[in-house]
Amino acid sequence: MLPVSTLRPVVAMMIALALPASAVPHPISNRATSEELSLNAKLQLADTAVERYQLLSKDEDFVFDFTSSKAPIASSENFHALTGVGASLSMGSLPACSMTFLHLHPRATELFALNSGHVLSEMVPETGPVDSEGNQRVIRAELGTGMMTVYPAGSFHTQVNPNCEPANFTAAFNSEEFAISLVAKQTFSLSDDVIARTFGESIAGEDIEKVRDAIPKDMVLKVEECLAKCEK
Numbered sequence: 001m002l003p004v005s006t007l008r009p010v011v012a013m014m015i016a017l018a019l020p021a022s023a024v025p026h027p028i029s030n031r032a033t034s035e036e037l038s039l040n041a042k043l044q045l046a047d048t049a050v051e052r053y054q055l056l057s058k059d060e061d062f063v064f065d066f067t068s069s070k071a072p073i074a075s076s077e078n079f080h081a082l083t084g085v086g087a088s089l090s091m092g093s094l095p096a097c098s099m100t101f102l103h104l105h106p107r108a109t110e111l112f113a114l115n116s117g118h119v120l121s122e123m124v125p126e127t128g129p130v131d132s133e134g135n136q137r138v139i140r141a142e143l144g145t146g147m148m149t150v151y152p153a154g155s156f157h158t159q160v161n162p163n164c165e166p167a168n169f170t171a172a173f174n175s176e177e178f179a180i181s182l183v184a185k186q187t188f189s190l191s192d193d194v195i196a197r198t199f200g201e202s203i204a205g206e207d208i209e210k211v212r213d214a215i216p217k218d219m220v221l222k223v224e225e226c227l228a229k230c231e232k
């Protein structure tokens with residue numbers, strides 16, 4: 001569920017740089033065949049927005065249907081009309097008694113709004129903001145239907161749905177390729193020495209491996225106490 005493809009822009013860039021300086025500028029659609037470049041790469045290389053409209057010639061190219069999409073995400077990777085627009089959207093449902101894994105978006109600020117249900121949100125903004133006791137500030141928000149919070153780009157955040165009904169949300173991003181970083185998993189992908197030092201030598205050797213293996217792989221986790229309450 002990571003909508004990232006960092007290689008493509010790099011390849012597109014290399015192809016752009018490889019063009020001979022004397023080349024007569026043709027529309028990008030003629031410059032390379034579809035075998036050579038993906039539609040997204042062509043859109044990214046387009047000289048102008050007008051050229052992008054030519055590449056997206058059908059009106060349907062401008063419609064995205066979340067009800068038939070595999071992922072609850074519309075980004076430039078699966079909705080090409082977003083290329084060059086600088087925005088993307090997610091519309092989904094946080095199941096009853098679930099929590100999104102602690103994550104951040106490396107390139108985008110997120111506006112998270114609830115269409116239905118209830119969500120408890122926690123966000124660690126950045127180093128600097130402190131609470132009244134001088135500790136790292138953590139911003140907690142209790143959201144009901146029709147309410148919204150903001151996660152500035154790079155802030156760590158997680159959401160819990162503590163109820164027995166799903167919480168439906170809409171999340172807007174100010175990047176067409178917002179991407180996700182999973183804080184715990186990525187931290188523990190570092191070498192053991194780095195982890196040991198990072199955690200003040202409180203964890204070492206096999207324990208590091210134990211923690212690494214225990215970190216959930218899913219983006220959405222179950223909250224067991226809540227499930228027990230809802231099954232009653």
Ligand SMILES: *[C@@H]1O[C@H](CO)[C@@H](O)[C@H](O)[C@H]1NC(C)=O
Pocket residue numbers: 093115116117166167168
């Ligand atoms: C929440 O979303 C689910 C799945 O799309 C849908 O079935 C349900 O009706 C929605 N709930 C509300 C209250 O809108």
